[in-house]
Amino acid sequence: MRQSFRALTSVFCVAAAALASSACGGDEGPYSGPDPDLGSSDAEALLGACQLPDGPRTFDQQKGPPEALNGDCVPTWTAAQLSAGFAAIRDERLLTSSMQPGFMRRIPWLAVDNGCEERAQAASYFLDQWNYPPTYFARVRSKPGKSLSLDTVHEPDGNVVWSHHVAPVVQVGGQLMVLDPAIDPEGPLPIVEWRSRFSVPSDIDVALCRDHAVGTGCFDAAPAEPSLPSTAPGGIMDIRLMTEWRVQEILGRDPYRVLGDCPPWEDGCAPEPTPNPNLPPVVRGFASDQYGTPVWVPIYVIGDNFVEGLTTVHITGDGVDELAPIDAINMRSILIYKEYPLGDYQVTVYNGALASPTVPLTLAW
Template identity: 65%
Template sequence: MRQPYLALAKFFCVAAMVMASSACGGGEDPGSEPDLDIERSDVGAPLQGGAGSGSCQLPDGPLSFNELKGPLENLPVDCVPSWTEAQLSDGFEAIRDTRLAELALPEQPGFPRRISWLEADNGCQDRAPAATYFLTQWGYPTPWFARVHSRVNIGLTLATENEPDGSVSWSAHVAPVVRAGGQLMVLDPAIEPDGPLPIAEWLSRFVASEVDVAVCRDHADQSGCFDAVPKVPSLPSMTDPQGLRRRLTTEWRVQELLGRDPYRSLGDCPPWADCPPEPAPNPNLPPTIRGFASDRDLLVWYPIHVIGDNFVEGLTTVRITGNDIDALAPISKINKRRILIEESYPSGVYQVTASNGAHASQTVSLTID
């Protein structure tokens, strides 16, 4: 029988010499800030070698996340593939910005999509392998996966402008990781679209409790970490109803909930791009209503998001009629493309009209489930 602790000892032996001594929330109160410093204790030449270079000791067979997890200072850095600074910069921009025909949705075949970085709420287990796959296809050394699991149910929280509620919470997170400039660098535009982050800074963006961390070569989620033989990177399925296609679909809906034009934000003008602003709404023209939403799903209940165009703050009104109701809806938030109505209406079918003064939209049917 293979002895996993012997494998772990060999796996971590070099790491102890190159990583500074620190702790990752061990023994602290779950609400306190863990120490995530991973600056090298030696400041000499950058680390050399990398996976396949002969300078590191790989595990002697399959190992799970639980067998390799631990505090940040114990991460085995020598086997993580090494990138140059140019590769790090160019590779990050490539996975952040490249729109890919392989990711076009069947209902929008002429609209290539980027990896779903703007759907931070879910899907990191699909984004990370997709990024690793494309980077490998483009000739970069194949990244590994930086994985973090909270020791409580929901212990990871990210504040983000790309979510209608302003934040997302997870029990685990994963992103591609490489070695550059003597430290582990994480490529995760969902966390930071401006560039790669040192792993300690990456964790500091969303860690709110005690966590376990590992770097895994072969698995982005579930219990695995290393296989006996390296896995060949592959693109997650676009036919799995809960996979990458769903992430791309919900990313589109999130843009609508945020009041963005998805053709713009998921096209050539994502939030991190330097694009001219959209034209302001025209109060002398009627609004348009394209549909309704409550969240990422198709059912509408509470709150109600009116999705459309040419909504004018302080001017546009929304009238809802049906089920003995005929009233102007109270508007909580409004921008050019979205109106938020935080009023609870009974289930049923309603007629909705938006108006800019005397300029009214077409009346659209709304079914509240």
């Protein structure tokens, strides 16, 4: 947090000491340049509007039903800051993955199934680096026996199911606005609409947390410095970036295109090329999911120049010699649901008589 916020927090705490016996947890106001000269009446008015917790608080201590949510302490932004800040966290390419170290990446908004905590932390960190006012974290957790569910074109199954979700939240014109391009890349959402995309009010608990996007914590004794999840090879953000890449491959997208200059929300890109039936297919690998687990069921054939109605997949090995049944196909991905015995196979993909190089496939559990 910037020095001006820390100084303002100190002013509030001095004023609060004369007004109440409880300690003051930190500033929640917008950044406004030099520290203001607050008299006791100003501090009293601000403290009356925002009652911070008396010391550290966990999510369970802060949680409540959606209708009881109190956003008085959430920092205030202008509409211009909201619009520009949302576009920046959605579009800026400031990260790298150990898989493609020379290819700059955005926060992994297109890996919707997992990683909301790291996305929220990264967004808060970069906004702080760009001198925006602080954010809070809007955290939603399903009650026992319930779940959160989102329909999305960015997931191979078309739907994700969560136990919890989180994104940065700010206050604009007295309304809580959530910055979550994973839910809607078109712009920030009022918190009620944001929640409605993936939850039922009676099934959830909600908390507005200043210091923690993940874990049991919500408020620390003093405001926490925004931090970027580890981008080192094998670090949690590196893993999220690798997962996002695999998701695009499974969906049949060109990762260099969709994670580069032409994300799904970009309207100015030229259309994707179409497959050429007069050229052979290309096979780059196989997957069963986006997490890098061993391949078994289903089998995604990842490659290029697959032609619906023309392309076939020939599998041999372990007593198998057949054309595999294709359940779904697009230019870069073929889905095979048939369960084959575990073992080693050879796969050749054809466009008519035009064959790809034969590629080994190991099915394992």
